[in-house]
Amino acid sequence: MTAVTEFPSDGAAKQPPITMLNPDFPFSYDHFLAHPAGLGSVPEEMYGTEVAVVGGGVSGLVAALELMKMGLKPVVYEADRVGGRLRSESFAAAKDVTVDLGGMRFPESSKALYHYIDMVGLETEAFPNPLSEVTPSTVVELGGVKHYAETPADLPEFFTHVADAWRAAVEDDAQFLEMQTAIRERDVPTIKRIWNELVPRMDEQTFYGFIAASDAFKKAGFAAREAFGQVGFGTGGWDTDFPNSILEILRVVYTDADDRHRRILGGAQRLPEGLWAYEPAEMKHWPVGTSLRSLHNGAPAGEVRRIRRAENGDLEISERWGRKATYKAAITSCQSWLLSTRIDTEEALFSPEMWMALERSHYMQSSKTFVMVDRPFWKDKDPKTGQDVMSMTLTDRLNRATYLLDDGPDKPGVILLSYTWNDDAMKWLSLDATQRMELMLHSLAQIYPGVDIASHVVGQPITVSWESDPNFMGAFKANLPGHYRYQQRLFTHFAKDDLPEHQRGIFLAGDDISWTAGWAEGAVQTGLNAVWGVMKHLGGECSPENPGPGELLGEYGPISLD
Numbered sequence: 200m201t202a203v204t205e206f207p208s209d210g211a212a213k214q215p216p217i218t219m220l221n222p223d224f225p226f227s228y229d230h231f232l233a234h235p236a237g238l239g240s241v242p243e244e245m246y247g248t249e250v251a252v253v254g255g256g257v258s259g260l261v262a263a264l265e266l267m268k269m270g271l272k273p274v275v276y277e278a279d280r281v282g283g284r285l286r287s288e289s290f291a292a293a294k295d296v297t298v299d300l301g302g303m304r305f306p307e308s309s310k311a312l313y314h315y316i317d318m319v320g321l322e323t324e325a326f327p328n329p330l331s332e333v334t335p336s337t338v339v340e341l342g343g344v345k346h347y348a349e350t351p352a353d354l355p356e357f358f359t360h361v362a363d364a365w366r367a368a369v370e371d372d373a374q375f376l377e378m379q380t381a382i383r384e385r386d387v388p389t390i391k392r393i394w395n396e397l398v399p400r401m402d403e404q405t406f407y408g409f410i411a412a413s414d415a416f417k418k419a420g421f422a423a424r425e426a427f428g429q430v431g432f433g434t435g436g437w438d439t440d441f442p443n444s445i446l447e448i449l450r451v452v453y454t455d456a457d458d459r460h461r462r463i464l465g466g467a468q469r470l471p472e473g474l475w476a477y478e479p480a481e482m483k484h485w486p487v488g489t490s491l492r493s494l495h496n497g498a499p500a501g502e503v504r505r506i507r508r509a510e511n512g513d514l515e516i517s518e519r520w521g522r523k524a525t526y527k528a529a530i531t532s533c534q535s536w537l538l539s540t541r542i543d544t545e546e547a548l549f550s551p552e553m554w555m556a557l558e559r560s561h562y563m564q565s566s567k568t569f570v571m572v573d574r575p576f577w578k579d580k581d582p583k584t585g586q587d588v589m590s591m592t593l594t595d596r597l598n599r600a601t602y603l604l605d606d607g608p609d610k611p612g613v614i615l616l617s618y619t620w621n622d623d624a625m626k627w628l629s630l631d632a633t634q635r636m637e638l639m640l641h642s643l644a645q646i647y648p649g650v651d652i653a654s655h656v657v658g659q660p661i662t663v664s665w666e667s668d669p670n671f672m673g674a675f676k677a678n679l680p681g682h683y684r685y686q687q688r689l690f691t692h693f694a695k696d697d698l699p700e701h702q703r704g705i706f707l708a709g710d711d712i713s714w715t716a717g718w719a720e721g722a723v724q725t726g727l728n729a730v731w732g733v734m735k736h737l738g739g740e741c742s743p744e745n746p747g748p749g750e751l752l753g754e755y756g757p758i759s760l761d
């Protein structure tokens with residue numbers, strides 16, 4: 200168990216680390232955050248000005264915290280609980296055993312996210328992904344054939360060919376190594392040269408189309424493509440992403456988002472809760488000891504039902520139970536569909552092109568089901584084979600991926616029986632927690648016939664389907680082919696200085712707006728963009744030694760295909 204600042208070396212000895220320096224906008228958010236000049240300032244007469252922040256997830260809270268540090272008064276609105284998709288639950292029978300229903304494993308390359316994880320003093324440890332160093336063993340079960348592996352070398356050679364085909368595909372068709380070297384070195388001209396050539400060529404290509412068209416996978420044959428879909432890279436199977444744009448996948452693999460994951464001890468929700476309670480040592484205007492929580496008297500404002508332009512030109516926010524307030528600026532960090540489906544948002548606040556982009560957002564569905572077990576029995580050895588009786592499991596059965604989460608030999612363990620996306624998640628949607636669990640245990644019984652998993656289960660299962668929660672309507676965005684234009688509009692909106700008066704003052708943030716949706720780092724980055732937008736809107740500036748995202752967007756921001 201280590202604090203994040205003590206990451207063990209990543210084997211790529213002495214090379215600078217990979218950051219989530221997104222090729223669309225390779226702005227070093229981590230350097231921006233660490234700079235002693237700070238993120239910028241607003242004129243003193245603005246101190247104490249209220250700014251609405253819709254959504255108390257990590258994006259909204261990062262934005263609110265940074266606005267508070269500038270001397271502004273963020274007013275966070277939250278429909279449900281502080282934390283959003285960094286949601287942890289405890290088992291009723293053992294309150295200190297928690298599970299993460301949304302974000303659960305955070306790539307070391309998420310440098311801006313870890314800035315805040317470190318800031319609030321959270322401990323992390325390596326997450327047991329398939330075949331990772333901390334995973335005692337992994338079982339890959341495909342077409343009824345089971346392979347047990349403690350290291351990747353234990354798998355049959357076929358899997359090495361599959362991995363080689365993927366490496367060759369991204370190298371031959373997407374200059375993988377050159378891009379990763381440029382990201383390590385923060386070599387912005389090289390990143391932009393490679394990416395700006397790829398975007399128009401690949402925007403209309405699916406992930407599946409990309410691998411099927413690659414020479415490497417053509418040579419390896421259909422069986423390799425099929426196995427790749429089941430076993431994938433990093434976290435496991437990715438075939439439910441096959442219809443998505445290949446650009447989404449390239450962003451993930453270039454930036455190591457799918458590798459070297461850590462989990463937050465005590466649950467991921469401790470991060471948003473920590474941001475909510477954090478008392479910055481230095482702030483403009485507010486006395487030491489002020490936190491977001493204290494500014495809100497302990498609880499955020501409620502669910503937003505309407506956003507419109509008030510007669511005086513400010514933005515008027517109405518809550519579900521009738522309370523109204525007006526603001527010179529507002530940030531929305533909830534999923535963008537909600538601006539049309541759940542919040543009555545005045546049409547004129549965005550252009551028709553922006554509305555199109557907001558409504559075209561494509562969400563992945565996702566489902567997880569956890570059970571608590573009496574102890575990490577999976578580490579028991581089978582007397583006949585000497586192998587672990589049960590392993591982290593990748594399978595083509597309904598469960599798809601089963602993770603084993605171990606808090607020590609004398610404590611209850613947790614099994615994430617099934618973590619699925621898209622079609623696989625939809626298969627669970629109509630079933631309740633117990634029905635899901637029974638089916639999942641049935642699948643596992645086929646893979647581990649001699650192990651009575653059910654006899655170890657204690658208490659009730661915990662399950663989630665994000666698409667059935669009206670405050671989310673899906674797990675996270677994933678752009679389809681042809682969606683680059685929409686994404687470019689959403690991301691760059693925060694820095695548009697040519698908007699008509701009636702579209703000013705409202706800023707979009709959150710997972711949907713980011714280039715790396717499904718990774719909390721993107722939610723943090725877009726929260727910081729919105730802070731920059733609000734600061735400028737209220738007459739503020741960045742220090743010239745620490746230019747902000749809006750200052751550099753024109754120089755190396757995303758190209759326009761329009």
Ligand SMILES: Cc1cc2nc3c(=O)[nH]c(=O)nc-3n(C[C@H](O)[C@H](O)[C@H](O)COP(=O)(O)OP(=O)(O)OC[C@H]3O[C@@H](n4cnc5c(N)ncnc54)[C@H](O)[C@@H]3O)c2cc1C
Pocket residue numbers: 253254255256257258259276277278279280281282283284285300301302303304305306501502503504532533534537541542565566665670671673674675708709710711716717718719720722
């Ligand atoms: C299943 C799943 C797995 C994931 N896995 C990972 C992972 O392993 N690693 C990783 O880095 N990231 C992961 N993510 C992504 C990560 O969780 C998100 O990027 C991040 O939590 C999004 O934060 P946000 O603030 O942008 O949005 P949210 O967390 O969604 O916050 C928005 C908030 O707005 C609130 N809201 C909605 N409507 C209203 C309203 N009308 N009024 C007021 N408030 C409203 C919501 O309740 C919510 O709290 C995962 C997400 C999911 C769902």
